[in-house]
Amino acid sequence: MNNPAPITRAHGDERLLVHEAVALGHAFVSSVAQDHGIRALLIKGPILNQLNLREPRASSDVDVLVDPARRDEFVLLLRPLLWVERPVDYSGKALPTHAIHLINESWPCDIDVHDHYPGLFADKQAVFDRLWNDRTLATVANQQVPTLSLLGHIVIAALHSLRDPTAGRSVRELAFLNDRVIPMLSNEQRTELLSLCKQFRALETMRPFLTGLGFAGIARDLTAVERKMWLIRISDQQQSFRWLRRFADTPLTERPALVRQALFPPGTAFRAHHPATPSGKVALLEARISFIVARVAALKRSYSLYRRNRRL
Template sequence: MPTDAATDATAATDATVLLRLDEADELAAAWVSALAERRGIRALLIKGPALHLHGLRGERVSADVDLLVEPARFDELCQAIAESGWTKRPSGFLGELTTVHSVTFLRDGWPCDLDVHSFFPGFLADPADVFEALWRHRWVLPLAHHDCLALDKVAGALVLGLHSLRGATIQSRHLAELEQLVRTPFTDQEREDLGALARETGCVATLETVLPRLGVHVEPTAAELASRDLRDWRERVTAGSHGAYFWMLALRKSRWSERPRILWRAVWPTRRDLLVARPETRDTFRGRTRARLARWGRGIRSAPAGLRAVWTHRGRVSS
């Protein structure tokens, strides 16, 4: 018969510690920062609590931890995270075609995700050059008794502006955050630094509606205006970064031989795609059929915005 002490020890070993989301965010940020540091990989926390501490947005708890990694060692850090027990979030067919800048990791018992970026959408300069520029704007952020590296106020403002723009047309939270950002006071030196960093990282044109409201008046470089990604960015912001537009983007970027398969998957997603996109779907014939019909409705409703975005920015590169 086990002793009471042994029983108590077994119970303690088997107990599950439930983390609150705010606790998990801080611990995960500190853990992944320390992992990168041990490997000698440069990495920066983007968004998260630094934005609140800089006065750029209100305090909020995020559902994920965002980390920007030096592009040359992105795969190495992703492998280290996977070897430590985290798993990649399943991606549907469309996500595999259109999401190339980040990998999201999950772990049982953790209510937050790790979203690891090789580059951040909206910065149109070479990703390696963007990282070097942001690295010079690193800022020490203590989390869970570990000194993590995050973005300073100037770099954080650019990231927040780009992030908010992508969702401002469909999510009131992003619009509210954008409005708070443009009301944030900046010194003359900070505004000068904002303009210089925006030009260096190639986000003057992508933030063309935001920088002037911050009191920053600067012209984009010729390289930024010539970027093939600028049209995609403007379309995405106009379309609201959701719905049918992403299928239009996938079709445009694919070879003609691939387009029939993409069209078919848009009309009739596989069982796996349905369950990845909508985990709440009942995995029965009736449940999947209802999910497909509901998806058609969402696609039809979002298609006009996508078509308007494509039509508005057709052939448009420079301002």
């Protein structure tokens, strides 16, 4: 499948709606991977709706889990098709990233290319190989695309909610899994789900969900460092923690410039990470003010978290 850019409707210049682009994006990504013999699994998004693993809602991007050994190759294949990396988070990186976010000016959605998923601490190649071996097919945009098994998707859906546990959507989606999905699982499926979590070293990260399945005494399967990294990731202070780590590692003479970068990122970088900001200087200024107020408050809240984990 060639890159269908620019994306416009047949009768006029109106861009495709996001949900239309997401559906086409699933077929496009799968086609590119298959054409080059790259193993790739479409995850989350509209497939969760099909499996009744969440309340139906539209997705805003395409998530694909790619063979870790060929993830970078896959990203390079998309570049000639005008898919480029979204500007990196200007806060710096204190935690490992799990996806490369690609954008295309002609598409109203991103493609997130994963080589692993947060909360799965086993070797990422071994995790992918198991998920690939258990794969099934889903129909998106009238095309069959490889995807996770039901149990594989339940693990990813639960972790997606558990890594941001205080967000309203996460609370609702985890409640949906507990109230609507768990009762439908057989004892055999529950046992297999626990086995998957053991193999993926996700017992601790999945503990709240596994407890709901009726399993007690969940073993600890993370190292001390991994446990701290997970606690940071699921806190609402992750980005602020990254800034504090970077600030501590920066020489004194360079810290004023770093503070300016933190509070006043370039307009292009700011809009890349806040795409809902309306056009115009006034709208940008108002968005910046709100951003500064929120960031200062977050930095205050995250300082104690940084001090507890500064030796990571």
